[in-house]
Structure formats: C-alpha cells, structure tokens
Amino acid sequence: MSLLQEVWQAVKAIGTGMATVHKRVYEEAPTEFYPYVKPELPPVSVQSLALVENEDGSERCIVCLQCERACPAQVITIERHRNPEGKGFLIDRFDIDLVNCMYCAACVEACPVSSIVTIQDFEMSTYDLQTLKADIDFLHEQARRARQWYSPKFGVELRTDDGRIEKAPPEMQPGGLAEILKPAEEVDS
Amino acid sequence: MSTMNLEPVPGRTDEMIVNMGPQHPATHGVLRVVLGLEGERITRAVPHIGYLHRNHEKIEEARTYPMVIAYTDRMDYVSGTQNELPFVLAVEDMLGVEVPDRAKKIRTIFFELYRLASHLVWMGTAMLDLGAISPFLYTFWDREIILGIVEKTAGARMLPNYYTFGGVRRDVHPDFFKDVADFLDHMERRMVDYEHLVLESPVVHARTKGVGVLDQERAVARGVSGPVLRASGVAYDVRKAFPYDAYPDVEFEIPTSPDGDTYARFWVRFQEMYQSIRILRQLLELTPKTGPYKGRAPARLKPPAGERYRAVENSRGELGVLVVSDGSDKPYRVKHRGAAFSNLQIIPDLFVGAKFSDAIAILSSLDPVFGEIDR
Ligand code: SF4
Ligand code: SF4
Numbered sequence: 001m002s003l004l005q006e007v008w009q010a011v012k013a014i015g016t017g018m019a020t021v022h023k024r025v026y027e028e029a030p031t032e033f034y035p036y037v038k039p040e041l042p043p044v045s046v047q048s049l050a051l052v053e054n055e056d057g058s059e060r061c062i063v064c065l066q067c068e069r070a071c072p073a074q075v076i077t078i079e080r081h082r083n084p085e086g087k088g089f090l091i092d093r094f095d096i097d098l099v100n101c102m103y104c105a106a107c108v109e110a111c112p113v114s115s116i117v118t119i120q121d122f123e124m125s126t127y128d129l130q131t132l133k134a135d136i137d138f139l140h141e142q143a144r145r146a147r148q149w150y151s152p153k154f155g156v157e158l159r160t161d162d163g164r165i166e167k168a169p170p171e172m173q174p175g176g177l178a179e180i181l182k183p184a185e186e187v188d189s
Numbered sequence: 190m191s192t193m194n195l196e197p198v199p200g201r202t203d204e205m206i207v208n209m210g211p212q213h214p215a216t217h218g219v220l221r222v223v224l225g226l227e228g229e230r231i232t233r234a235v236p237h238i239g240y241l242h243r244n245h246e247k248i249e250e251a252r253t254y255p256m257v258i259a260y261t262d263r264m265d266y267v268s269g270t271q272n273e274l275p276f277v278l279a280v281e282d283m284l285g286v287e288v289p290d291r292a293k294k295i296r297t298i299f300f301e302l303y304r305l306a307s308h309l310v311w312m313g314t315a316m317l318d319l320g321a322i323s324p325f326l327y328t329f330w331d332r333e334i335i336l337g338i339v340e341k342t343a344g345a346r347m348l349p350n351y352y353t354f355g356g357v358r359r360d361v362h363p364d365f366f367k368d369v370a371d372f373l374d375h376m377e378r379r380m381v382d383y384e385h386l387v388l389e390s391p392v393v394h395a396r397t398k399g400v401g402v403l404d405q406e407r408a409v410a411r412g413v414s415g416p417v418l419r420a421s422g423v424a425y426d427v428r429k430a431f432p433y434d435a436y437p438d439v440e441f442e443i444p445t446s447p448d449g450d451t452y453a454r455f456w457v458r459f460q461e462m463y464q465s466i467r468i469l470r471q472l473l474e475l476t477p478k479t480g481p482y483k484g485r486a487p488a489r490l491k492p493p494a495g496e497r498y499r500a501v502e503n504s505r506g507e508l509g510v511l512v513v514s515d516g517s518d519k520p521y522r523v524k525h526r527g528a529a530f531s532n533l534q535i536i537p538d539l540f541v542g543a544k545f546s547d548a549i550a551i552l553s554s555l556d557p558v559f560g561e562i563d564r
Contacts, residue, residue: 006391009391010391013389013390013391013392016385016386016389017323017385017386017390020323020382020385020386021323023382024327029330030330030333030334030337031330031333041340042341042344042362044340044341044343044344044359044362045340045344045345046344046345070255070256071256072252072256072257072259072260073259102259102263102348103345103348104259104262104348104350105344105345105350106255106256106259106350109358118344150344152358152359174341174342174359174360174362
C-alpha cells in the first residue's frame with residue numbers, strides 16, 4: 001500500500017469515527033439520571049420481596065412452607081404452630097435473608113395465596129448487612145410501603161390511597177393475562 | 190508445581206516472569222496469566238483460573254431440579270437464559286415432557302436476544318482492550334435495550350430464571366414482539382456503525398490481522414468451540430449439528446473464516462450477529478401472538494434413573510450439561526461443559542511467541558466469561 005493510500009485510510013477512519021460520535025450525541029440515551037430521575041421499572045421486575053397482609057390487617061400467608069421448600073438459596077426460615085382455635089397454622093417466625101437471596105422469585109411462584117410478592121424497591125444498599133436479614137415485621141413494612149407488587153397468581157396488585165388493595169387494570173398486567181385473571185376471580189367470589 | 194508457577198530457567202537472565210491479572214482490567218474479570226517475557230515477546234504462559242469459583246456443580250447436587258435452573262443462570266452471567274437451556278432440555282428429555290411449539294419459539298427468541306447482548310458486550314470490551322472507548326459506550330447502550338425487553342417479560346435483566354421444564358415461566362409481555370421488532374430495526378442501523386468503527390478500522394486491522402493464528406487441527410485437538418472454532422474454518426455449530434428448540438424451523442448460515450487469526454474471530458462474531466437478527470426476524474413471523482407457553486410438567490419432578498447429555502450453542506460455543514439422576518428429586522450429578530472454559534485452554538498455544546500487547550487482543554477475541562470458567 002502506498003503512503004498516500006495509508007494516509008487516506010487513516011483520515012477516512014477518523015472521519016467515520018467522528019461522524020458516528022456526532023450522530024450519537026443527539027440521540028436519546030436509554031438510561032436515566034438515576035438519583036434525580038427514578039427509573040420506571042416494569043411491574044414484574046424482581047427487586048425485593050415483601051409479605052402482603054390482607055386489607056383488614058390479617059395475615060394472608062397460610063404458612064404452608066411452599067416458599068421455604070422452593071427457595072434455591074435456602075434463605076427462608078419459617079416456624080409455625082397449629083392454631084389452637086380454628087384450623088390452619090400461625091407464624092412464629094418468618095425470616096428471609098435478603099443478603100443471600102438471589103432474587104429468583106421461585107418463592108413467589110410457589111406461594112399458593114400470593115402472600116409473598118416481588119416489589120420494585122431496589123434501593124436496598126446499606127452499611128450494615130444485618131439490616132437486610134429480614135424478619136416478618138420488615139417484610140410487612142416493605143409491603144405497606146409498596147404501591148404495587150406482582151405475583152404470578154394474582155398478577156399486579158395496587159395499593160390505593162385509602163389503603164385498599166386493588167387489582168391493576170389489564171394494560172398494566174404482564175403476559176399470560178388469561179391465567180392471571182382466572183384465579184383472581186375465584187378469590188374475589 | 191513448577192508448571193503452575195513459572196520458575197526462572199537457570200542461566201536465562203533475559204527472561205522476566207510477570208503476572209498478568211487477576212486484577213488487570215483487560216483480563217475480563219479474574220484471569221491470572223503468568224507470563225515469561227523476553228522483552229516484548231512472550232516465551233511462556235500459564236493461565237490460572239479459579240478466582241471466581243463458587244462450587245456450582247456441588248451445590249446443584251443438593252438442590253431439587255427446579256432450583257438448579259436458578260443456579261445455572263449464574264454461570265455465564267453475560268448470556269442469561271442461554272445457560273438454563275441445556276439443563277432444561279436434559280431434564281425434559283429424561284421426564285419426557287412435551288414442549289409446546291410456541292414455547293420453543295419464545296425460548297429461541299430469548300436465546301438469540303442474549304446472543305446479541307453477549308456479542309455486544311464482547312465487542313465493547315474487546316474494543317476497550319484495543320484502546321477504543323466509544324464502541325463500549327454504544328454497545329452497552331444497545332444491550333440496555335435488550336435487557337429492558339427481557340426485564341419486561343422475565344422480571345430480571347441478567348439472571349432471569351425464565352426457562353422452566355416444559356416451556357417458559359410466564360407468557361411474554363403483550364408488547365414483546367413489537368419491542369423486539371423495533372429493536373431489530375434499531376440494531377440493523379447500528380450494525381452499519383459498528384462495521385465502520387470495528388471491522389473497517391485500520392487500527393483494528395493492524396492490531397488483529399495475522400495475530401494469534403489458531404490452525405484447524407489445533408483448534409479441533411484442543412476442543413475449542415463456538416466462534417473461535419468457526420474462525421479456524423470448522424463449520425461446527427450445535428444449532429445445526431444437533432438442532433434443539435425452534436432452530437430446525439429457521440434458516441440461517443454458519444459463518445466461517447479460514448484464517449484463524451484474531452481478526453477472523455472478530456469477523457465471525459460480527460456475522461453471527463447478522464445471523465441472529467435474521468433468525469429473530471423469522472421467529473417473529475413464525476411465533477403465534479397468543480397460545481400456550483408451558484407444557485405439562487409433573488408436579489413432583491423425579492426423572493427416572495439414568496443420565497442425559499444435552500448441549501446448546503451459546504454465545505461462546507458448545508455449552509453442555511450432563512445430568513445424572515438416581516430417581517430422586519435431586520440430581521445425583523450435574524456436570525457442566527463450559528464453552529469459555531474449553532476455549533481458554535488454547536491460551537498457552539496462542540500467547541507463546543506473540544507480543545504482550547497482542548496477548549490482550551488475543552484474549553479479548555476468545556471472549557472469556559469467568560463466571561462460567563470458574564463456576
Ligand atoms: S427470591 Fe429466590 S432466593 Fe430469594 S427468597 Fe425467594 S426463592 Fe429464595
Ligand atoms: S408459600 Fe406463601 S402462604 Fe406458604 S408459607 Fe410461603 S408466603 Fe406463606
């Protein structure tokens with residue numbers, strides 16, 4: 001290759017590089033300016049876990065231990081005792097070690113009553129890891145603060161301003177809508 | 190031990206023993222290579238791995254079958270759902286689970302989306318190793334879109350835990366097909382830029398052509414696979430050789446290059462991205478918008494005693510898994526065959542005789558991901 005050709009090649013390469021950079025400068029980036037703008041996460045996004053209570057404050061969880069059995073990281077610890085009056089069980093202890101949790105949502109999938117749910121609160125950084133060893137109060141608090149959550153059985157649910165729990169409109173629901181809406185109707189009735 | 194830690198040869202004062210990594214930014218994570226250097230030229234090279242070892246295979250023996258899927262994700266963290274597929278396929282074979290046609294196609298769409306994402310990461314980091322920073326920013330920009338599409342459906346970006354025995358965990362988001370189509374349009378425009386910035390750049394030519402030549406016999410003998418093997422002129426692709434999921438239904442080519450040098454490996458990955466776009470376009474046409482996404486899998490997953498090996502072509506090559514079942518609900522043994530792990534074995538062959546700065550280019554062309562290599 002002659003020297004002239006080489007020089008031309010180099011100039012052309014720099015030219016195309018600069019042209020590309022110039023083109024991109026005016027494009028809108030898909031990222032957000034995070035601390036100033038909160039990203040809008042899809043409702044199914046798994047960022048943290050919460051334990052939902054019913055509207056009247058009673059426990060939704062029936063302590064069936066399905067989530068504990070399904071957890072791949074084995075970070076859920078549940079202790080229960082038989083309900084002395086009536087049937088079912090009562091919770092003695094419900095701990096999730098959110099430090100070692102891998103946010104796979106297998107527990108949420110396993111829960112038959114959509115008590116344990118995924119929420120979009122991703123701001124969980126902390127100086128003290130012990131604060132992420134979640135007990136039942138922590139998990140309830142997560143659910144009370146959350147505006148919306150997701151579980152495969154009930155789909156996306158919203159918390160209204162007066163504290164009621166509502167099913168999100170269909171356009172907010174993720175895929176598999178038919179399957180999501182069917183069990184919900186059964187529960188409502 | 191002497192092969193692990195290079196000992197100075199008595200009487201050879203011109204050779205210097207240098208440690209590259211494990212914190213070197215160009216080693217793509219935690220690779221450590223002990224190099225014998227004679228000036229700029231590498232005389233000996235011993236790769237050390239294991240800094241990211243997390244004992245995957247042993248943990249998986251103590252987990253039930255559905256739990257293992259979440260663990261396979263964590264191997265090759267750049268290519269997400271691709272890791273889940275061999276295990277899912279193997280267990281489906283053992284159980285005899287029927288997968289609906291639509292579920293197969295959805296799985297393949299995710300598979301190819303992650304191939305694009307992984308190759309974009311490779312392109313960015315490889316160019317970063319060669320000294321160009323802008324392509325890195327642009328490729329991560331595009332990858333962000335892919336991860337956004339995946340998150341909308343699967344709920345997570347890099348470790349989605351989305352495939353399951355008999356199909357996928359949940360149906361795709363209603364916007365999914367439109368999002369993918371939009372992304373493909375975007376990607377086709379971007380590929381023109383990447384051609385200019387990467388493949389046609391004289392700097393890249395100068396750094397990669399004729400560097401780290403891997404000939405065909407050695408490539409086969411060392412058991413490399415994926416783009417590294419195809420760049421040496423061997424047209425072996427698990428997608429064609431042992432088709433799985435929806436690959437029999439789509440048309441695509443296996444790009445190969447006879448050169449075997451670093452540039453050929455760059456070029457093959459580029460052509461694979463074009464093929465991925467082509468596969469995705471066909472799948473968008475073929476996949477019904479609604480329908481079943483999950484077949485019937487037994488509630489108690491207890492495959493009959495026996496063993497099964499299944500492999501898939503992930504972004505780095507043949508990713509296989511051998512599942513041995515003893516009839517209980519936990520696998521007796523899960524052995525992963527990592528593509529990046531096998532590809533890394535040619536480092537001593539390629540490094541010896543190359544210049545030090547070429548070693549960086551060669552390493553980036555192998556595209557190692559240490560989550561999978563160290564497992
Ligand atoms: S998200 Fe996964 S790892 Fe975390 S508690 Fe649930 S099942 Fe366990
Ligand atoms: S699976 Fe649901 S109902 Fe059962 S123990 Fe867990 S949270 Fe409670």
